[in-house]
Amino acid sequence: MALRSNPTLRQRRLGVELRRMREQAGFGGSQLARAIGATPAQITQMEAGRTGISVERLRTIAATCMCVNESLIDALAEIITERGRPGWWEEYRDALATDFLENAELEGHAKRLVTYTVTFVPGLLQTDAYASAVFGNSIPPLPCHEVDLRTAFRMRRQQVVRSGAVPYTAYIHEAALRMRFSGAKVFTDQLDALVESSERSATSVRVVPFAVDGLPSPSENFTYAEGPIPELDTVQIDTGLGCQMFDAPAHVAKFRAVLVQMESNSLSEGESRDLIQSIKKETGRHG
Known part of the structure; x- marks a missing residue:
């Protein structure tokens, strides 16, 4: 998947929440990468909003990081499913x-x-x-x-x-x-x-x-x-x-x-x- 050169505000916020989830579990980027079968570079790009993830991978990360905040996980899943629905402001x-x-x-x-x-x-x-x-x-x-x-x-x-x-x-x-x-x-x-x-x-x-x-x-x-x-x-x-x-x-x-x-x-x-x-x-x- 090509890296985004200019992630949107919502894409960056998704990445921020993934990083918070990882840090609250006490994991480093390399630890999480090994646990979910990714590379440290992929974790870095996900947390910067430069690459997208699937809802399935989100839920895998949440489970690995022992996140039990289901309302947060569902809200982040909604951000992911917005792909392909650009807002009117993108015209500008x-x-x-x-x-x-x-x-x-x-x-x-x-x-x-x-x-x-x-x-x-x-x-x-x-x-x-x-x-x-x-x-x-x-x-x-x-x-x-x-x-x-x-x-x-x-x-x-x-x-x-x-x-x-x-x-x-x-x-x-x-x-x-x-x-x-x-x-x-x-x-x-x-x-x-x-x-x-x-x-x-x-x-x-x-x-x-x-x-x-x-x-x-x-x-x-x-x-x-x-x-x-x-x-x-x-x-x-x-x-x-x-x-x-x-x-x-x-x-x-x-x-x-x-x-x-x-x-x-x-x-x-x-x-x-x-x-x-x-x-x-x-x-x-x-x-």
Whole structure:
């Protein structure tokens, strides 16, 4: 089987879970290879996501590593059986950076999404004009065709929450609701769209106000994507140099704790809508 030169996010995650399974059993790569009739190089490639494995081999590895977490094994088997069913984002593989594709892949397979933004309205809730303005403020400036491409991709990503198929909670810091990237009309249209989005049954918009006390507020925007089981949850964090994915149990547990406190300290859905409307009225008064 030819090695993959660019494994997808899900393929790499399968490899990570295979490595964790092996390490929890106290096996080295050579030990596992001997136990299942493979070579150490094959174990290395499987754990890097560079080569696929069958469901049968997965179950052999799980049994050899004494893994009794059947829900995890079944979830990993589901990843394996996805082969041949590429996501819509693959259409953009030669046009956009990998970060964009992996964000869409993460969202496309999530069972629930939670985001926190402190600098702008979440991408999954942005209007076309607002998204274009955000991309248009990049330094150095992006060419117009690149702004249009990124905006179109972001709009397509929104289908995952617009369809209502994936429950979505957006925690938005008040600072993000006051940050302007374009003129007053783009800004107020975005606030209107945010209120409209908050009224969807599967979408919850919660504002984190300036006045809140005791909130463990990260400085970065992040997404918490729930997998089919908690062991496959993932955190994606935006940085100035791109996005990073975290799936180590300690990282995931930290952000679960952050979200618990954020839920208790943010405004209710109704209070959040009222604040958004209030900010819109202020914008109308001051132009």
